[in-house]
Amino acid sequence: MTDARLRxxxxxxxxxxxxxxxxxDGxxxxxxxDGERRAGSVYCIHEWDINGTFLPIEEE
Ligand SMILES: [Zn+2]
Structure with a gap:
């Protein structure tokens, strides 16, 4: 059984x-x-790279 939550x-x-x-936590x-927040720029229109880990479609 595949656990979809891991996707x-x-x-x-x-x-x-x-x-x-x-x-x-949702x-x-x-x-x-190392104690430094990686907040980036507040003026940035963020373009997220999620490294292919996001797979909304479940495999058979
Ligand atoms: Zn950004």
Whole structure:
């Protein structure tokens, strides 16, 4: 049995400003690397690269 819950993306990175977010407790949160928030630019229209981990269509 395939667990569809594992198909949700758990991390996304903005290709424009480098903002990194992680999926936690039902919402996106800014990732923290070595105590530094990877918030990127507040003026950025974020373009998320989710590295192909997001597969909304279940496989047979
Ligand atoms: Zn951005």
């Amino acid at each position: 949700r993306p758990t991390e996304r990175i903005c290709e424009r400003c480098g903002r990194r977010e992680v999926w936690e 919402s996106w949160r800014v990732a923290v690397d």
